[in-house]
Amino acid sequence: MSDAALVRMTGIVKDFTGVRALDGVDFTLRPGEIHAVMGENGAGKSTLIKVLTGVHGHDAGEILLDGEPVRFSSPKAAQAAGISTVYQEVNLTDNLSVAENLLAGREPRLGPFINFRAMRRRAKELLDDIGIDLNVAAPLSSYSIAMQQLVAIARAVDIEAKVLILDEPTSSLDRDEVEVLLGVMRRLAAKGTAMVFISHFLDQVYEISDRMTVLRNGRLVGEWATADLGQNELIGHMLGREAAALEQIERAASAHRVEDEEPLLQAEGLGRKGSIAPYDLTIRRGEVVGLAGLLGSGRTETARLIAGADRADSGTLRFEGRKVGGHNPRTAAARGIAFCPENRKTEGLVGDLTVAENMILAMQASRGWARSIPVARRDKLVASFIEKLGIRPADPDMPVKNLSGGNQQKVLLARWMLIEPKLLILDEPTRGIDVGAKADIQRLVAELSADGMSVLFVSAELDEVTRLSDRIAVLRDRELISVLQDEADMTSERIVDTIVAGGRES
Amino acid sequence: MSPYAKRLMWPVVILLALVAVNIAATGVDFIVPSVNDDGRLGGAFVNILRRSVPLLLIALGMTLVIATKGIDLSVGAVYAIGAAIACQTIMDSSDQGAAGTVLTAIALALVVTAVIGAWNGVMVAAFGIQPIVATLILMIAGRGIAQLITGGQIPKVEDTSPFTELGRGAFLTIPIPIWIAALALTALALLTRRTALGMLLESVGGNPEASRLAGIRSKGITVLVYLVCGLCAGLAGLIGASNLGSADANNGGLWIELDAILAVVIGGTALLGGRFFLLGTTIGVVIIGTLEDTIINVGLSSQWQFTAKAIVVFVVALLQSPGFRAWILKPFKRTPQARVEAPAPAKAEEAAK
Incomplete structure (x- = not known):
């Protein structure tokens, strides 16, 4: 790593109509370094990246690339100057081969025709360079999202990238896949490629990055070498609070033990072919039950059967002692079972409807279309939940699609809190949202359970599950393998051990 | 400007x-209503409105169907069925002038067309058939049914029958079809906006899976909407038949479904479902009606009708495209100033400079 800056951005200002998104931000990127840009949603991370990659022009400030002032009018111009971006969603063509995707637009030619043999050879070299081994003739869709992500990176690197920007590249990857990706990043760094890394996963940021730049509300908080900045300090800088808010949630729920409470819900042999093997699970009143396991272990499937989102083809479900028949989302809601699905955009919210409309949707659905909620009552309810959950912007009439992920999640939570359910099922409620909103939601779960609501909490983040849950059901390979009960078992290590042990037995 | 007003701006x-x-072509008489000798309102624009009523009724029903991400191609055929049932019933009766006969005929036509609409809805909601396919069946079969009802003839109602008042009459000087259209628009607006029906069907159209998981009875709502659409088409058929005094199973309401879809789109409701605008659709219908007169008034031959319609649709579609609007309005937009919402300290400094 040399001290000469590859990219130096100074005093960058970017205004959107009425809102200053970046206010005098400096950013320096050195050759061969992995530089994390940290901040909550709305801190200005993506705006900064978009200014650097030519998506947005900046209103003031200067960008130097290799000491030369530059101003990119389009992403294409930035790419030509050696700045490539890999986005969260893979922007490649599924039904073309890996080689075609890698070299699209730059195919080796033989006269007017594409030289497929040369193309495959070149593609192979590219992948070898970053240390992955794929069949380059196979269609891209035959590989996992992780591999597709790596192909996207290989493609970006081949376009003579001096600077590679990785915007949430790991958000849909599982643990092993993340390791491969981080390995590729290290290899590229060793070759001198500078990388900007944006991720919500603090562990990954600490594992891979050399330096961090922290933004808050469009301003620069500071730049640190990763080794010099502790996690709590980092979160403090991001949130603008000295103590990390996450620490304070520390098991508010554990104060009350719920073992002697009567069961609210009992699943006996509940299962669905091809989705989740039959399982037994009991949820007591006021209890937070966590569902832990790796991606694809059947966490979501388990929750969906209880929620009535999918139909079980075996077993029985008892709720408040009575056998549940004809289980579907509507009857579940009528009984007091609420379900916040994993995918907010496709299964949770109606993007075109306003914040207020999305909030009252479940309540209105239970009343039927003919009995509209009186406007005054509705406005009052909506305002109180916007206030209570700290939804920003606090505008009930804004289309919900314009909100950030964390705020959208809060709207979804408000929808179900409005009907005062007895059991709240949360599937990955904190995925892809910023640290502040995450802390808010975790605190809320603890509060709700303290008030007597039962919660089924699904999360890929073990820390979060252990922090909030009274008991944890551990899943592996679409099977519920164990339920951890003891306070001493509520650790990430214990869960990982259980998953590993569960694999050995079978 | 509210988003609602924004949507309506370009059609207006x-x-x-x-x-x-x-x-400009025919003078101010075009818009100013005149009072005819018999005390009824007349004039070019009033006539346009009167003639547009069947299309309006159908387009309003279509708006609701489209809001659910659906489409109803059968409305033209249902129009013909409604007209056929009413005319045939009146013709078969002994006394064409009796109020009872006319009321029976109207009621029968409305009940049957509502049932047909509900049938479309059941095919879409319960059997999961794609709306375009489900309603295509009746678009084709419906005219056959109308032919069976009329026995292949064109039933004619005597001009003395009170049935013809529906299309030709006037109440308080205003033509009855316009009254019916105003009532239908008001009733649908109340039905969708004073109850939660509007929001729920926007939700079902905007995101069906999210709506299911929120516990909305989307099947019931879908059936209801297709039923309303069928009923609207039947009513439109009644007015059309009453105006002509006859029911033509083959040509009554021919291609009206396409004009209705056009009016919905001009009015700002997206074919992808979700947000819908009854008032926008109404303006869209009046645009289509006015266009036909405009072609004649500016001295073009009537062969220009389809081409002119296409041009208007093209222009409206362009104006509604955000990309085109941004491009055309670019030179007129001032560079946005850095306005400050909250009085943060640094921003206050900015303002002081």
Whole structure:
């Protein structure tokens, strides 16, 4: 790593109509370094990246690339100057081969025709360079999202990238896949490629990055070498609070033990072919039950059967002692079972409807279309939940699609809190949202359970599950393998051990 | 400007432009209603409105169907069925002038068309058939059913029958079809906006899976909406038949479904479902009606009708495209100033400079 800056951005200002998104931000990127840009949603991370990659022009400030002032009018111009971006969603063509995707637009030619043999050879070299081994003739869709992500990176690197920007590249990857990706990043760094890394996963940021730049509300908080900045300090800088808010949630729920409470819900042999093997699970009143396991272990499937989102083809479900028949989302809601699905955009919210409309949707659905909620009552309810959950912007009439992920999640939570359910099922409620909103939601779960609501909490983040849950059901390979009960078992290590042990037995 | 007003702005601008062209061509008489000898309102624009009523009724029903991400291609055929049932019933009766006969005929036509609409809805909601396919069945079969009802003839109602008042009569000087249209628009607006029906069907159209998981009875709502659409088409058929005094199973309401879809789109409701605008659809219908007169008034031959319609649709579609609007309005937009919402310290400094 040399001290000469590859990219130096100074005093960058970017205004959107009425809102200053970046206010005098400096950013320096050195050759061969992995530089994390940290901040909550709305801190200005993506705006900064978009200014650097030519998506947005900046209103003031200067960008130097290799000491030369530059101003990119389009992403294409930035790419030509050696700045490539890999986005969260893979922007490649599924039904073309890996080689075609890698070299699209730059195919080796033989006269007017594409030289497929040369193309495959070149593609192979590219992948070898970053240390992955794929069949380059196979269609891209035959590989996992992780591999597709790596192909996207290989493609970006081949376009003579001096600077590679990785915007949430790991958000849909599982643990092993993340390791491969981080390995590729290290290899590229060793070759001198500078990388900007944006991720919500603090562990990954600490594992891979050399330096961090922290933004808050469009301003620069500071730049640190990763080794010099502790996690709590980092979160403090991001949130603008000295103590990390996450620490304070520390098991508010554990104060009350719920073992002697009567069961609210009992699943006996509940299962669905091809989705989740039959399982037994009991949820007591006021209890937070966590569902832990790796991606694809059947966490979501388990929750969906209880929620009535999918139909079980075996077993029985008892709720408040009575056998549940004809289980579907509507009857579940009528009984007091609420379900916040994993995918907010496709299964949770109606993007075109306003914040207020999305909030009252479940309540209105239970009343039927003919009995509209009186406007005054509705406005009052909506305002109180916007206030209570700290939804920003606090505008009930804004289309919900314009909100950030964390705020959208809060709207979804408000929808179900409005009907005062007895059991709240949360599937990955904190995925892809910023640290502040995450802390808010975790605190809320603890509060709700303290008030007597039962919660089924699904999360890929073990820390979060252990922090909030009274008991944890551990899943592996679409099977519920164990339920951890003891306070001493509520650790990430214990869960990982259980998953590993569960694999050995079978 | 509210998003609602924004959606309505361009259709209104187009309509005003068309009206202006007509006034320039034929004078102010185009828009000012005249009072006929028999005390009824007349004049070019009133006639346009009166003639547009069947299309309006159908387009309003279509708006609701489209809001659920659906489409109803059968409305033209249902129009013909409604007209056929009413005319045939009256013709078969002994006394065409009796109020009882006319009321029976109207009721029968409305009940049957509502049932047909509900049938479309059941095919879409319960059997999961794609709306375009489900309603295509009746689009084709419906005219056959109308032919069976009329026995292949064109039943004619005597001009003395009170049935013809539905299309030709007037109440308080205003033509009865316009009253019916106003009532239907008001009733649908109340039905969708005073109850939660509007929001729930926007939700079902905007995101069916999210709506299911929120516990909305989307099947019931879908069936209801297709039923309303069928009923609207039946009512439109009644007015059309009453105006002509006859029911033509083959040509009554021919291609009206396409004009209705057009009016919905001009009015700002997206074919992808979700948000819908009954008032926008109404303006869209009046635009289409006015356009036909405009072609004649500016001295073009009637062969221009389809081409002119296409041009208007093209212009409206362009104006509604955010990309095109941004491009055309670019030179007129001021560079946005850095306005400050909250009085943060650094921003206050900015303002002081």
